[in-house]
Amino acid sequence: RPGVTQADPAVARRLRNLGAASVLFYREPIEMVAARGAWMEAKDGRRYLDCYNNVPSVGHSHPQVVAAVCDQIGRLNTNTRYVVEVVDTYIDALKAKLPESLENVVLTCSGSEANDLALRVARAATRARGVIVTETAYHGNTELTTQVSPSAWKRGGKPDWVECIPAPTPKTARNFGESVARAMAALQARGHRVAALLADSIFSSDGVYADPQGFLDAGVEAVRLAGGLFIADEVQPGFARTGSAFWGFARHGVVPDMVTMGKPMGNGFPMAGLAARPEHLAMFCRDVGYFNTFGGNPVAAAAGLAVLRVIADEGLEENAAWAGGRLKSGLGRLAKETGCLGEIRGAGLFLGVDIRKAESGRPDPDRTSGIINGLRDEGVLIGAAGKHGATLKIRPPLCLSAEEVDHFLGAFERVVAG
Ligand code: PMP
Numbered sequence: 177r178p179g180v181t182q183a184d185p186a187v188a189r190r191l192r193n194l195g196a197a198s199v200l201f202y203r204e205p206i207e208m209v210a211a212r213g214a215w216m217e218a219k220d221g222r223r224y225l226d227c228y229n230n231v232p233s234v235g236h237s238h239p240q241v242v243a244a245v246c247d248q249i250g251r252l253n254t255n256t257r258y259v260v261e262v263v264d265t266y267i268d269a270l271k272a273k274l275p276e277s278l279e280n281v282v283l284t285c286s287g288s289e290a291n292d293l294a295l296r297v298a299r300a301a302t303r304a305r306g307v308i309v310t311e312t313a314y315h316g317n318t319e320l321t322t323q324v325s326p327s328a329w330k331r332g333g334k335p336d337w338v339e340c341i342p343a344p345t346p347k348t349a350r351n352f353g354e355s356v357a358r359a360m361a362a363l364q365a366r367g368h369r370v371a372a373l374l375a376d377s378i379f380s381s382d383g384v385y386a387d388p389q390g391f392l393d394a395g396v397e398a399v400r401l402a403g404g405l406f407i408a409d410e411v412q413p414g415f416a417r418t419g420s421a422f423w424g425f426a427r428h429g430v431v432p433d434m435v436t437m438g439k440p441m442g443n444g445f446p447m448a449g450l451a452a453r454p455e456h457l458a459m460f461c462r463d464v465g466y467f468n469t470f471g472g473n474p475v476a477a478a479a480g481l482a483v484l485r486v487i488a489d490e491g492l493e494e495n496a497a498w499a500g501g502r503l504k505s506g507l508g509r510l511a512k513e514t515g516c517l518g519e520i521r522g523a524g525l526f527l528g529v530d531i532r533k534a535e536s537g538r539p540d541p542d543r544t545s546g547i548i549n550g551l552r553d554e555g556v557l558i559g560a561a562g563k564h565g566a567t568l569k570i571r572p573p574l575c576l577s578a579e580e581v582d583h584f585l586g587a588f589e590r591v592v593a594g
Contacts (some may be wrong), residue, residue, distance in 0.1 A: 211236035233440030248335025283472025287438030304369035332537035336517030370404035377424030383562030384528025419497030419524025536542035539566035
């Protein structure tokens with residue numbers, strides 16, 4: 177694979193096994209053997225501060241989650257056709273975090289499945305087909321969700337029932353409603369009414385656009401006036417990451433018609449879900465049924481319940497706000513001294529930093545990749561996002577401490593200065 181070293185036999189074996197579908201970070205991929213809290217450990221004994229992973233969100237190998245999973249798998253795990261107390265206890269706890277109107281929750285194994293189902297429910301409920309997404313969005317790997325994931329399109333790919341709108345940058349966010357209206361007109365011109373506006377409420381693949389709070393509202397209103405629904409994809413911002421609300425949509429003061437979630441939901445145990453209004457789900461289930469063998473199995477529910485408890489008991493939403501604030505202001509200080517650092521955006525422990533050419537201000541994907549690989553050599557893990565791949569994506573576990581923030585900033589300063 178271009179850009180990836182095959183000198184390491186473990187890497188070569190992985191490339192042989194997964195072939196063209198292999199996805200590995202870094203020019204020199206890392207073989208990991210263990211992880212705890214915000215730290216991961218490689219086979220060669222090196223430790224890495226994980227500032228990328230949105231899966232073990234309450235901390236790697238969190239003892240409460242590990243205990244809940246081990247206890248439940250030693251007691252009962254089964255397909256989902258039985259009543260099992262922990263499953264409904266979990267769904268009730270999750271619903272307590274959601275808008276009251278979303279009374280039904282369907283649990284799945286991946287965010288892709290949740291978004292796939294949400295789109296199908298939206299189409300059944302509206303009897304319309306059109307979908308509006310942002311121009312570099314990612315919503316999943318099924319056929320339907322790939323069709324609404326511009327960031328996954330390589331050649332062609334855009335169906336005529338999809339319309340893309342620009343990422344809501346701080347300059348354009350106020351025109352979000354007008355962008356949505358234009359997209360609906362374009363769909364209409366091709367004979368499609370709008371079924372849904374599907375948006376990741378922190379626009380992570382687009383480059384992390386969190387502010388100004390409230391900008392989603394006008395787009396949601398426009399879609400509803402035309403008979404469509406708003407699906408909030410909370411796979412990235414959900415579960416307290418933004419520090420200012422449990423869900424990304426809540427920062428914008430909107431109540432979605434459907435909410436999809438995944439990634440941090442089970443702290444690494446594969447689980448995801450869709451919350452919907454009963455009448456919408458009923459309309460879908462009148463036409464076709466829905467069953468998911470593993471979705472919401474008792475072990476997943478036990479993991480999910482432990483995650484909700486840890487977020488509350490350890491004050492992780494507050495920590496995301498506090499540690500995220502410390503991180504953002506540290507980055508802001510460095511940006512004043514370093515020409516390549518552009519806009520710093522985000523909320524809580526979900527930050528995006530634009531990397532640009534100092535002379536022209538243009539996006540600099542090569543330098544972005546250089547910084548990511550340089551940080552890897554310093555023992556710090558982050559990623560990239562955005563239309564040009566020139567935005568650093570920084571997303572550490574919610575338990576990040578002051579010392580860990582400062583460790584990150586020290587490494588970052590050395591790398592951008594180098
Ligand atoms: N939605 C968003 C916003 C995502 O970032 C992702 C995964 N990166 C998905 C959906 C799909 O989730 P999964 O990989 O669990 O299928």
